[in-house]
Amino acid sequence: MSHPFGRGRVDEEELSNRPDFALVGVIRMPGTVISPVRSIIKRIIGALLALTAAVFIVYAGRDGYRDTAGGELDLLDAFYYATVSLSTTGYGDITPVSPHARLVNVLIITPLRVLFLIVLVGTTLEVLTERSRQAFRIQRWRSKVRDHVVVIGYGTKGRSAVTSLLGDGADAGRIVVVDTDQRALEAASAQGLVTVNGSGTRSDVLRVAGVPRARAIVVAPARDDTAVLVTLTARELAPKAQIVAAVREAENVHLLRQSGADSVVVSSETAGRLLGMATSTPSVVEMFEDLLTPDVGLAIAEREVEPQEVGGSPRHLSDIVLGVVREGKLYRVDAPEADAIESGDRLLYVKKVTPAEP
Secondary structure: OOOOOOOOOOOOOOHHHOOHHHHEOOEEOOOOOOOHHHHHHHHHHHHHHHHHHHHHHHHHOHHHEEEOOOOOOOHHHHHHHHHHHHOOOOOOOEEEOOHHHHHHHHHHHHHHHHHHHHHHHHHHHHHHHHHHHHHHHHHHHHHHOOOOEEEEOOOHHHHHHHHHHHHOOOOHHHEEEEEOOHHHHHHHHHOOOEEEEOOOOOHHHHHHOOHHHOOEEEEOOOOHHHHHHHHHHHHHHOOOOEEEEEEOOHHHHHHHHHHOOOEEEEHHHHHHHHHHHHHHOHHHHHHHHHHHOOOOEEEEEEEEOOHHHOOOOHHHOOOEEEEEEEOOEEEEOOOHHHOOOOOOOEEEEEEEEOOOOO
């Protein structure tokens, strides 16, 4: 049966019941992670280099070795001796007899033997160490994560949401991405985000992502029906979190709101309006892009009311105020309720963004 959210899936066992070390591979902490296959290949190359060096050293001093089968050592004999010596097998059929050959074995072959074993055994140790390190970081993260943002779905909409959050100064370590697409998770991890491999429609996956303690949840899957199910699940786990959902079709907005979304963005209609406006008033679209790009130019921001502003009109402030947020409800600046600023209000305004120094 196909899964409604992404192509991969995690084990059906309840993730929230697993110990932290069993979540390695489900939760991925940001950082440089070397592929085990790549690590093994590098170590095999190192072992082959050590073996090759031993072969040429033995072959160069072949006159100092004796073969019980008789005859002089050829290149194959040198390769055979180097192999059994570095692997600590040592059959004894080829032995160093001259003082020079024995000195070479003590000073060169023996260190190469130790290096050879370290290279081979070290691969297993490195994998185990990396898993232990990840398990420790996961345990520490799960015990401390609070008031973070969970982004469910890391497609075009999810990536844009994260870009906006980071542009507004959000800490990458306090953003968690939930998806089942491995490439999407790798892209998110490369940005320094914590990732959870699993479907956002499953409550145990959302618990692992810390949804019950999240400040905000961005629901951005590819399908509207998935968005409804994700929103229902997230709202059940986080009754007080701010849930923002994206849908493709306007006819599904009421379903998202009934499911518990605080805000719903209709992606297809919004894009369609901008496309239509671009044909007649392209400068307006350019201004919209400027306002939606937090890195430079103008941006829409929200701030608390300053004490000296209480009682005054938002239209008379030095900032360009677009609206007043009062008790969680937004009033446009021309609404009667926004004529006088009250204590505890928040202002939506246009601010100028200065690019950071390179």
